[in-house]
Amino acid sequence: MIRLSLFFAWLLLSLAVVAQDELVDYSISGTVPLGVKSVFLSSLRNEPIDTAAVENGKFLLKGSLPNYTFVTLSDDGSDLPVNLLIDGTSVEVNMERSVLKGSKLNERLNKADRQITDLTIDYMQNQMEYAQVGQWRAELRDSLRRVMNASYNKVVVEMKNVIRSNPDNVIPALYLSQIYNILTIEELKEYLDETHAYASHPLCVGAWRTLNHHEKTNIGTRFTDLIEADTAGVSHRLSEYVGNGNYVLIDFWASWCAPCLLEMDNVKAVYQKYHEKGFEIVGLSFDRGRQPWINAIVDHQLNWIHLSDLKYWNSEASVVYGISSIPANILLDGNGIIVATDLRGEELLRKMRQIFRY
Numbered sequence: 001m002i003r004l005s006l007f008f009a010w011l012l013l014s015l016a017v018v019a020q021d022e023l024v025d026y027s028i029s030g031t032v033p034l035g036v037k038s039v040f041l042s043s044l045r046n047e048p049i050d051t052a053a054v055e056n057g058k059f060l061l062k063g064s065l066p067n068y069t070f071v072t073l074s075d076d077g078s079d080l081p082v083n084l085l086i087d088g089t090s091v092e093v094n095m096e097r098s099v100l101k102g103s104k105l106n107e108r109l110n111k112a113d114r115q116i117t118d119l120t121i122d123y124m125q126n127q128m129e130y131a132q133v134g135q136w137r138a139e140l141r142d143s144l145r146r147v148m149n150a151s152y153n154k155v156v157v158e159m160k161n162v163i164r165s166n167p168d169n170v171i172p173a174l175y176l177s178q179i180y181n182i183l184t185i186e187e188l189k190e191y192l193d194e195t196h197a198y199a200s201h202p203l204c205v206g207a208w209r210t211l212n213h214h215e216k217t218n219i220g221t222r223f224t225d226l227i228e229a230d231t232a233g234v235s236h237r238l239s240e241y242v243g244n245g246n247y248v249l250i251d252f253w254a255s256w257c258a259p260c261l262l263e264m265d266n267v268k269a270v271y272q273k274y275h276e277k278g279f280e281i282v283g284l285s286f287d288r289g290r291q292p293w294i295n296a297i298v299d300h301q302l303n304w305i306h307l308s309d310l311k312y313w314n315s316e317a318s319v320v321y322g323i324s325s326i327p328a329n330i331l332l333d334g335n336g337i338i339v340a341t342d343l344r345g346e347e348l349l350r351k352m353r354q355i356f357r358y
Helices: 002-021 104-132 138-164 171-182 185-191 202-216 258-277 290-299 316-321 346-356
Strands: 023-031 038-043 048-053 058-066 069-075 082-086 091-094 099-101 227-229 235-237 247-253 279-285 305-307 328-332 338-341
Touching: 023 082, 038 058, 048 058, 058 069, 082 091, 082 104, 099 104, 104 138, 104 171, 138 171, 138 185, 171 185, 171 202, 185 202, 202 316, 227 316, 247 258, 247 316, 258 279, 258 346
Parallel strands: 023 091, 247 279, 279 305
Antiparallel strands: 023 058, 038 048, 038 069, 069 082, 091 099, 227 235, 247 328, 328 338
């Protein structure tokens, strides 16, 4: 577990270095269908990187990007972008057929991507058919749901096949970034083998965070200490409040998180009922600004312990516990051992009744 945390911390620190120091030139040329006037190079998040006008059915894009950056190439006449990898080699793309030629790595990526795209289109068509059937046609909906789920599973299976068959290159990072949140902990451990060439790719950060979360929040695991500051700016260790005989709920939240604030009435009710019996709450906030954080505490009367380093998703709480979505919580017994996670509404109250027997 310690080795995993150290590797995850190193990975997060290394991403900035990769982005700054390993720039390579790219040259992307190709042909487009009749009538297309422009092509666009974008990040996987659809952020614009480059654009080029089409002349006589051809285009050319040139520039520099971090080595092994995944990008998408699209045009103003197609709904299907082409994924490609910046690796310092020239790439030639036929946009009409979604086929590219270049490095062996890009050609391997393109072959896998076209297969997955075909399966994804089939899944989306099944999904559309399912959505168009009225609720009253229950039997047909059940049948279409099974077809839709089966087609989705084919997409996932093919992505897993690509991941398993490419441990020596970065291609799996693209697909792992799309399915890591539905994988089992055993699959995450298998795919995130540190010896795999893609394991330290920036696209794998989410998968590492999720694996870290599983490791750090297993029932029966002792809590992991961290240091963050209170609302007055004074630093505290989590161990000041945990493992001292009281049951403690570590609540991951933020003032900007509407679902977190909606859940606070339930949390407050439990705190008011059980605090004097030996129940404490430590709120670890993912806020960015001190004043919004303090205002939320005051306005919502959250009268328990609050800590934050005001680093948003890069907070110590997020890194140490692998938290990738909030609200989230961990319930610890008097010895600092995790006894439950992600208790919501009535679930939290039922757990407290079970512990305190009223």
